[in-house]
Amino acid sequence: MRTERKQPVKMKEFTPAEQRAARAARIEVSEAEPYGWIAHSETDGGGSYHLFCDPAAKRLVCTCADFIFRGDASPAYECKHISATLKYIGRRYLEHDYNPRRHRQAA
Numbered sequence: 001m002r003t004e005r006k007q008p009v010k011m012k013e014f015t016p017a018e019q020r021a022a023r024a025a026r027i028e029v030s031e032a033e034p035y036g037w038i039a040h041s042e043t044d045g046g047g048s049y050h051l052f053c054d055p056a057a058k059r060l061v062c063t064c065a066d067f068i069f070r071g072d073a074s075p076a077y078e079c080k081h082i083s084a085t086l087k088y089i090g091r092r093y094l095e096h097d098y099n100p101r102r103h104r105q106a107a
């Protein structure tokens, strides 16, 4: 039996975007009623945040403090909940809606 332990990865060796992507892997996303999504983060002490699509900007908006403060400074900012929700939407799209033939038929 191996007793050596894996060295923990030092977070500071990653860029901020990579750190957010790594943390996003531990966020569970589900559909919210009546619209949007709920991101549940175990790493934030079990906090849940509501995300929805801003109809004007066509971008996801999150209710967490990180997004509210840093999103003001940089409109393209994506918090870890947005990263997780984009992955969730992408997977659902590929599983349920993606159909390459539909584009040809519509043309």
Ligand SMILES: [Zn+2]
Residues within 6 Å of the ligand: 049, 062, 063, 064, 065, 066, 067, 079, 080, 081, 082
């Ligand atoms: Zn957020």
